[in-house]
Amino acid sequence: MKRAGPMPPAARAIVNGDRRVLARVISQVENGDPAAAPVTRVLYPRTGNKPVVGVTGPLGVGKSSLINQLVARLRELDRTVAVVAVDPSSPYSGGSVLGDRIRFDRRADDAGVFFRSMASRGEVGGVAAATREVTRLLDAAGFDVILVETVGSGQVDLAVRDVATTSVVVLVPHLGDEVQTLKAGLFEIADVFCVNKADLPGADVARRDLVELVALGSDRSGWRPKIVSTSTTQPSGIEDLWSAIAAHEEFLDRSGARRADERRRVSSEVVELVREKVGRELAGRLEREPALRHWVDQVVERTLDPHTVADRLAKTIGRR
Ligand SMILES: Nc1nc2c(ncn2[C@@H]2O[C@H](COP(=O)(O)OP(=O)(O)O)[C@@H](O)[C@H]2O)c(=O)[nH]1
């Protein structure tokens, strides 16, 4: 791809490792501030080569705790890490999860780690596009691995597949029924299953259930989800968890699936962006333009139905 024009100072600062500027541009992306656009655009060709690991699962299963342990493991391996939590209930700040004082102190001045929480503002689709943009900023900033924590209100968050190259679904013992109901959804997204809280009773049963489930499923284009057991309190299994993630990343390169997956993610991002832009534009026109206002009035009066008006509007798009 052609390098686009001269680099805006903010883009240069991000590439050179300026964390203050990075944080500022992330906020702009989060707030939909158009000031971010020239920066993200010029950085785009530099992105797309880093593992983006989505960690998802019901609230309280230990996603934030696991991410803390993964960060520690990756730092031991001399890899730099950025963490994004798309979950206001996981308030990362400075070095680590709030309340985890010891690690907070140790990581606060580690330049190889960057934590960031994103408000989700309730727009399910919009969050995925903004999160993708943020992971690309972190990629351009040079982090070796990007971890994304998401929660889908007690359910597994399907949008994680629109963001992550490897998706980790975290479960805990005694989620039997939940696993059953989530079966289809889980298989769609999990590259790695992590049974956390393996220190609690029932962990073996949960693991066995998953092994059965995985054996029943067909492999998704050559990859069969890996299952690991972890405990963040002991801690144990963290190396296995990273190995499983790394194995999936290697598979993506070996099989050519990385490109196919990226294609799917890019398509869905573009569609989402168009939906947002067109929606905003149409909403404005429905307020402003007398002819369109009249259509809406007719829908209110029941002389037109919403589908007819939607069809007419769809035809007017791009025609002005
Ligand atoms: N017994 C046990 N508790 C854990 C483990 N991992 C996390 N927890 C606890 O589970 C609760 C939720 O953890 P958190 O990481 O915030 O979960 P999240 O909501 O999925 O991010 C906290 O009280 C943790 O201390 C584990 O491996 N074993």
Ligand SMILES: [Mg+2]
């Ligand atoms: Mg959390």
